[in-house]
Amino acid sequence: MVHIRVIRAKAIVYYLLLAMVIGLVAFFAYHLIARVYKGNLSAMLKDKGPIEEGRQLYLRVLDELNDPRNILTYQMPFLSGISAEKESVEETAVETSVSRGESIQRQTDPNIDGPEVFLKHDPDMSEEIKIEISKIKDDLGPITLTGEGPQVLIYHTHSREAYRQDPKNPYKEVEAFRSDDLNHTVVSVGEELARQLQARGIPVLHDRTEHEQGDHSTAYQRSLETIKKRMAEYKSLQIFIDLHRNAYQPGAKNPDDEVVIIDGQRVAKLFVVIGTGEGYVGGFLEKPNWKENYKFALRLTNKLNELYPGIAKPVYVKPSRYNQHVSTKAILIEIGSNLTTLEEAKRTTKYLAEALSQIIE
Numbered sequence: 535m536v537h538i539r540v541i542r543a544k545a546i547v548y549y550l551l552l553a554m555v556i557g558l559v560a561f562f563a564y565h566l567i568a569r570v571y572k573g574n575l576s577a578m579l580k581d582k583g584p585i586e587e588g589r590q591l592y593l594r595v596l597d598e599l600n601d602p603r604n605i606l607t608y609q610m611p612f613l614s615g616i617s618a619e620k621e622s623v624e625e626t627a628v629e630t631s632v633s634r635g636e637s638i639q640r641q642t643d644p645n646i647d648g649p650e651v652f653l654k655h656d657p658d659m660s661e662e663i664k665i666e667i668s669k670i671k672d673d674l675g676p677i678t679l680t681g682e683g684p685q686v687l688i689y690h691t692h693s694r695e696a697y698r699q700d701p702k703n704p705y706k707e708v709e710a711f712r713s714d715d716l717n718h719t720v721v722s723v724g725e726e727l728a729r730q731l732q733a734r735g736i737p738v739l740h741d742r743t744e745h746e747q748g749d750h751s752t753a754y755q756r757s758l759e760t761i762k763k764r765m766a767e768y769k770s771l772q773i774f775i776d777l778h779r780n781a782y783q784p785g786a787k788n789p790d791d792e793v794v795i796i797d798g799q800r801v802a803k804l805f806v807v808i809g810t811g812e813g814y815v816g817g818f819l820e821k822p823n824w825k826e827n828y829k830f831a832l833r834l835t836n837k838l839n840e841l842y843p844g845i846a847k848p849v850y851v852k853p854s855r856y857n858q859h860v861s862t863k864a865i866l867i868e869i870g871s872n873l874t875t876l877e878e879a880k881r882t883t884k885y886l887a888e889a890l891s892q893i894i895e
Contacts, residue, residue: 692746723880730884
């Protein structure tokens, strides 16, 4: 006897729908990753330190895919108004800011006596923001510190960022170019910057809180709590500096590319990062007054290069936020990279402090 198996129409429809759903999910995931990380992987493979860059890329992929709004927003642009209030997306943006690629344009500011300014912006920046950036002038007005108490807060979201190993002052790594000994990280650079500013009569509070705690993907959430705590304690705070060490830069394979020579000494280059809060996907509910922060960054960058040509790279504008919504004078400064030593980065603080003292009344 021959047995004929009958497949019901409902079962066929069910399996077809299931296959379509699986195919759509795979399609959306592929295009999300391809859009956000296009170019990152190829740059990562060409660079030194692929382990560290690979970790950062891995963290970012997880961060994006863990939020379903990212997939929906990419496929349906009308959902872009839905805010993804996730500081962890921003966190890795700092680490991979240069490896994502960059757009550079020339901007001459007639209001400043100094060198011509080059500004950089993230390739994912919207055209509207790019146009706004090109029109901004340094018309910030005088920066005046008044009252008693600390006026400047220096803190470190990525407190474990360390520098190139120096045989004269080696340190133990917990990850590539990271250490839990804060005396060998960017926190030590912040300590020196605070000392230099105090010597010039600027009251400073340096917060040494370790915000990474073994998980730098959520460090911005913790550093925001530190900022709020300090603002509650000291109403006098006006300027907020999140001090970092920049990640490895594609094309900069020679440590000499990351320093300038001042008075015969190697001094690490620096640059300021400004976040618009526009977001890579969606955006943030509470956005910074990024134009005012940008003007502050522009004035500082111009003053630095006026005093010490070549020490400051262009201001880098990104869609992230970096907790800069707390003030109109909140900036992120990257001093040196993993191609420079801790000592070279600490030397930079003398010249940064001098420039700050000259633009503050």
